[in-house]
Amino acid sequence: MSNGSDERAKLDRLGEALAKDIDALSDDELVAEIAADGDVKSTVSRVRHLIQSAIAESGKRRLARARQAYDAARKRSPHPTLIQLPLGRKKDLVAHFAKNSQALSEGFTLAARNEGNSETDLDSLLQDLLELGLIDEDGNPR
DSSP: OOHHHHHHHHHHHHHHHHHHHHHHSOHHHHHHHHHHHSOHHHHHHHHHHHHHHHHHHHHHHHHHHHHHHHHHHHHHSOOHHHHHSOHHHHHHHHHHHHHOGGGSOTTOOOOOOOTTOOHHHHHHHHHHHHHTTSBOTTSOBO
16 A cells, blocks of 8 residues: 555544544534534534535545546447347358368467357457457458
8 A cells, every 4th residue: 555545544543533532422412512612603514515526526536536437348348230230140151260260360260169158258359359350340250
């Protein structure tokens, strides 16, 4: 763990401990604690703003991570034309390369596949063949 992340972990633990302490206070105790430091209304307003900002920032980070995951999944997923091919055509393409192993690039082999494999497995294999340039976007062998 780097020094920065170690410090961040310590800060997170401190924040959690403080949050537990505050959560354990009754409403009256909390108001009395705030009143001891100054104006209750301005403190409540400031804390509310801090919480809303934290929630918004958290949402933005979650959205950014979701976008990254979505983009990564899109890059891994087969070309739309390949997905739309009939299942029989997909199986025929796989069978073509299984029978004609010399058509495969060096270093690329087909694992033994049984008839029970899902269409998702076939789509993944077709995507690999497309990326290797062995088929075109329409599923035609090159």
